Amino acid sequence: MTVEGPAWTASGLRTGAGKYPMAVEQHVMALAARLVPGVTTVTPHARYYALHTLAAAEAEERELDRRQAQDLLRRMEVALAAVSFVHHDGKDTSLGRAHGTDALAGRLRSRTLSMPEAAVAGKGGYVQASWGFSGAYFGSELILGLLNEKRGPGPACDVQVLRSGMGELVDIARRDEIVLSDLADYGHLCMCSAAGAPDGRWLARLLAGSDSRTPDREQTQARKDTIQLIARIIDTHPVAHLTRDVGDVLAFGDFLVQDEETTRNPVAAVWRGLVLRNHTVGAWRRLWAWLVDEVAGLTHISDVASAFADRLPPGPLSSFLDSLPGNTLPSGQPADAERQLWNGYDAPDRDLAILAVGARRVDELTGDSLDVFAGRRDQELTPAWFAALLADARSTSARDFAVRLTKILIARSERVALAKARRRADGTLWFPARLRVLEDGWLYRVGEEGRGDVNMRLDRLGNVLAGAGVLAWEDGVCTVTTLGRELLA
Ligand SMILES: [Zn+2]
Incomplete structure (x- = not known):
């Protein structure tokens, strides 16, 4: 089970020990968890929130034991997958x-699907876990x-509401044999x-609106403010890709301080610091992956260092730094x-440049943006x-x-790998680093390092909000729906 907040971040890092060789990602992940509680990188689909809740209500009403409750939930997940598959002709x-x-x-x-066979957890079934895919959603739910x-x-x-939306899914789930062509009548369950x-x-109301049944957590407000902020940006900018397009408005330019509605949003400045910080995290990850890629067979550390050095211009570091594009607009806000x-x-030269631009921002950002962005000077x-x-x-030079x-x-x-290393039951050492350092500066590697950006959850949040009808996509452009407007008003 994973729970969000600092605990979620900690457990995520433990289980992904080999995934974060520079241990530079925690800050961004923990902050994204605080700003978007209830949606994670593994909860992309709105309808599963409702499905799992309805399954729980049905199990309680029918006094199902644990095994029966798991079986019902898995059958409902199979039914949702089947209905969706048929609704889109397998696409x-x-x-x-x-x-x-x-x-x-x-x-x-x-032609037909045997529900008891398809809904098995484990070999031959659609999922390994006995709670189906609900494990990924449970912390959020x-x-x-x-x-x-x-x-x-x-x-x-709200069992009445859930039944009126998805009640027929329970009926389909109870059948032992499903004729797939029959599911064509159930597109409304897709x-x-x-x-x-x-x-x-x-x-939608639980995520974005006001609902007295939502547990009164401090973070609920942060999520609502975040959705409000994103919706406002979508309303005022062409957004085809949430992380990139919304992320750029959050990070750069005057909109955050000029748009009247957005200036009042308490998380806007926090998001600015977070997205800018994520640019530096991405640069560290790419740079590190590139350095590790330079290790082919047994390679000396000096050769890796020279390969990086060769990508940089001759002359003093100050000249390289002075050649970089400006950080700020005339207004003082971040330039892109x-x-x-x-x-x-x-x-790697560009990644170093991005890191240098970030370093300059330490003296330029203010308030919440700076607090979120800069980090401690004594922390690598x-x-x-x-x-x-x-x-x-x-x-x-x-x-x-x-x-x-x-x-x-x-x-x-x-150091990061040593801190994560564990003694296995058989006495051998599990050491997560892909790069191994031998004596006298010799290196070899046992795999590639991750180089992708850290996920700030914006795309997942967008997908859940689109699934719930708060946002919609029209011709590849994201819009706020009438329902979204009502909830956010
Ligand atoms: Zn559909």
Whole structure:
């Protein structure tokens, strides 16, 4: 089970020990969890929130034991996947693919589906876990008050509403054999049909509106403010891709301080700091993955450092820094320097430039944005720490600085891996680093490092909100629906 908040972040890092070799991601992940409680990177679909809640209510009413309750829930998940598959002729819905569709694909292409066989947890079934896909949603469903700690219906469960939206899914789930062509009549139960349906409205109100049944958590307000902020940006800008387009408005430009509605939003400045910080986190991750890729067979640390140095111009570091695009607009707000510099993977010079731009922002941002962005000066890889490192090295050559930075990063990866290393039951050591450091500076690697950006949950939140009918996509552009406007007013 995963629960959000600091605990969620901690457990996420533990289980993903090999995934975060630089341990530079926690701050962004923890803050995203605080700003968007109830939606995580593994809860993309609105209708599953309703499905799991209805399953819990049915199980309670029928006094099902644990095993029976699990069976009902899994059958309902299979039914949702089957209905959605039929509704879209086997193609993905605009909201993505129902959970378990890939494992079920063979069965869904036959004429009939045996529910007892499809809904098995484990070998041959659509899922491994006995609670189906609800494990991924459970922490979020607890936060929203849909379920209680014992997986029973929570304070926000409204069984009448859920039955009027999805009650027929329970009937389909109870059948032992399903003729797939019969499901064509049930398009209103598809993943894509929650928008406008009673269960979609119910979830929309819990996420974005005011509902007295939502547990009174401090973070509920942060989520509502975040949704308000995103909706306002969608209303005023062309948004085709939430993380990129909304993220850019959050990070750069004057909108946050000029738009009257947005200036009043208490999380706007926090998001600015978070998105800007995530640009530096992404740069560290790409730079580290690139350095590790330079290790082929047995490679000496000096060769990796030289490879990085060769990507930088000759001359002092100060010249490199002075050649970078400006950080700020005439108004003093951030210019999109990180966006201009970004050049994907295999551009360590650009990643260094993005980090240097971030270092400058430590002196330019103010208030909540600065608090969220800068980090502690005595904490490695924070913008504040990097600013101090650059200031100290300005007169050295850029290439010498690359060598120094390479050594710092390799030493850090060793420390991070050692802190996470565990003794296995058989006495051998489990050591998560993909890069191994031998004596005298020799290196070898046992795999590639992750290089993707840390997910700030904006896309997942957008998908859940679109599923619940708060947002909609029209010709590839995101819009706020009438329901969304009503809830957010
Ligand atoms: Zn559909």
